[in-house]
Amino acid sequence: MSKHQLDARRLLCPMPVIRTQDKVKTLSPGDILEVTCTDPGVLSDIPAWSRINGHEYLGHTENHDEIVVTVKVGG
Amino acid sequence: MAKQHKAVALISGGLDSLLAAKVILDQGVHVEGINFYTGFCVEGHTHAIRQKDKSKPKRNNALWVAEELGIKLHIVDVVEEYKDVLVNPKHGYGANMNPCLDCKGFMVKKALQWIKENDFDFIITGEVIGQRPMSQRKSTMPIIARESGADDLLLRPLCAKFLPETKPEKEGWVKREELLDISGRSRKPQMALANQFGFVDYAQPAGGCCFLTDKKYSDRLVDLWETRNDKNYELDDVMMLKVGRHLRPKPHFKMIIGREEGENKFMEGYRKQFVHLRASSCMGPLVLIDGELAAEDEALAAQITARFSQGRDENSVVVELTDKTGVAKLIAVKPLAENGILEEWRI
Ligand code: SF4
Numbered sequence: 001m002s003k004h005q006l007d008a009r010r011l012l013c014p015m016p017v018i019r020t021q022d023k024v025k026t027l028s029p030g031d032i033l034e035v036t037c038t039d040p041g042v043l044s045d046i047p048a049w050s051r052i053n054g055h056e057y058l059g060h061t062e063n064h065d066e067i068v069v070t071v072k073v074g075g
Numbered sequence: 076m077a078k079q080h081k082a083v084a085l086i087s088g089g090l091d092s093l094l095a096a097k098v099i100l101d102q103g104v105h106v107e108g109i110n111f112y113t114g115f116c117v118e119g120h121t122h123a124i125r126q127k128d129k130s131k132p133k134r135n136n137a138l139w140v141a142e143e144l145g146i147k148l149h150i151v152d153v154v155e156e157y158k159d160v161l162v163n164p165k166h167g168y169g170a171n172m173n174p175c176l177d178c179k180g181f182m183v184k185k186a187l188q189w190i191k192e193n194d195f196d197f198i199i200t201g202e203v204i205g206q207r208p209m210s211q212r213k214s215t216m217p218i219i220a221r222e223s224g225a226d227d228l229l230l231r232p233l234c235a236k237f238l239p240e241t242k243p244e245k246e247g248w249v250k251r252e253e254l255l256d257i258s259g260r261s262r263k264p265q266m267a268l269a270n271q272f273g274f275v276d277y278a279q280p281a282g283g284c285c286f287l288t289d290k291k292y293s294d295r296l297v298d299l300w301e302t303r304n305d306k307n308y309e310l311d312d313v314m315m316l317k318v319g320r321h322l323r324p325k326p327h328f329k330m331i332i333g334r335e336e337g338e339n340k341f342m343e344g345y346r347k348q349f350v351h352l353r354a355s356s357c358m359g360p361l362v363l364i365d366g367e368l369a370a371e372d373e374a375l376a377a378q379i380t381a382r383f384s385q386g387r388d389e390n391s392v393v394v395e396l397t398d399k400t401g402v403a404k405l406i407a408v409k410p411l412a413e414n415g416i417l418e419e420w421r422i
Pocket residue numbers: 173174175176178179210282283284285286287288
């Protein structure tokens with residue numbers, strides 16, 4: 001299990017979702033991915049994407065205009 | 076046990092693709108969704124940009140559809156490849172800059188590639204005969220199937236009964252008698268079906284699945300191509316066409332003026348790539364200059380910027396103009412009179 005980061009700042013939805021999806025494909029079940037975003041749309045899109053595709057959405061933190069969402073890769 | 080066949084469904088986020096996938100899912104086929112992101116999709120951006128839309132719950136309808144159906148969704152970035160579809164459509168454009176027929180062919184072709192790579196059996200779309208003047212006519216259905224290379228692997232469950240049998244029907248992977256015969260522009264049959272399946276709160280985009288069906292957006296795109304004398308574009312360019320008020324006071328420069336706080340904030344992220352202006356003696360929108368602002372145009376650009384600021388009725392407003400290297404200067408101007416903003420400037 002390892003932890004990974006992805007920079008999706010300044011991308012508008014669905015680009016952050018696409019980048020997350022493509023990155024997750026390269027990871028293993030149980031890995032954690034933290035995605036830094038600026039489009040608040042990710043707060044709805046990444047949890048939905050995670051639910052649909054069998055990953056676990058672990059929540060988000062916000063710092064000024066940056067949002068970090070965390071996903072645990074499903075099996 | 077018989078092999079469970081697998082279909083990929085083109086999911087735009089609208090009602091038709093939701094229903095088409097549902098009809099096939101209910102026949103026991105394994106269905107996954109695919110959604111192509113061209114850069115022009117209605118999903119997303121406007122919510123991210125405009126403050127006033129923030130009160131509405133924001134969702135991506137393609138993801139919503141997949142969740143309603145309980146299927147996986149693969150979102151594919153086709154921004155680069157789509158440029159050729161938009162710039163050189165073999166079958167031309169629809170009412171606006173929408174190259175629907177080529178676009179559909181392109182998407183089905185990409186889906187065909189996807190099913191080959193992922194060992195799926197066939198493709199489904201939510202097309203309905205007679206639904207759209209350009210791409211969804213009985214005569215154009217075979218064109219999409221043929222030009223995409225998908226041929227009889229392409230099944231349109233909502234109007235299949237009007238079309239020749241496809242491989243999934245011939246082989247008994249799906250039952251033709253349980254497919255549908257919807258045609259025409261009326262949305263009633265789809266709404267009745269949605270009701271029957273218990274779908275509520277689905278999206279019904281008026282013009283189509285993308286911004287290219289929008290007149291204003293198309294005008295801005297044509298203006299961009301004409302003034303640059305080049306049809307190539309970047310994702311940032313097409314994004315900026317969705318934001319703000321666009322004025323072209325001179326052929327060589329266009330002003331993009333934020334209409335409210337959400338847009339100003341969004342444009343802030345881009346300002347370093349543009350010469351930009353903003354009133355400094357009062358509140359006012361951020362203004363980005365697309366093109367070349369010559370020294371003799373600066374005063375006019377500042378006057379226009381002042382016109383859209385809260386100091387529009389003052390005698391003098393100070394405007395800060397920043398070049399692309401970040402060097403700023405202050406210009407004091409009298410705001411342009413309301414009738415000074417010419418109608419022909421608006422794009
Ligand atoms: S509306 Fe846009 S996305 Fe839909 S088929 Fe036409 S060009 Fe393609």
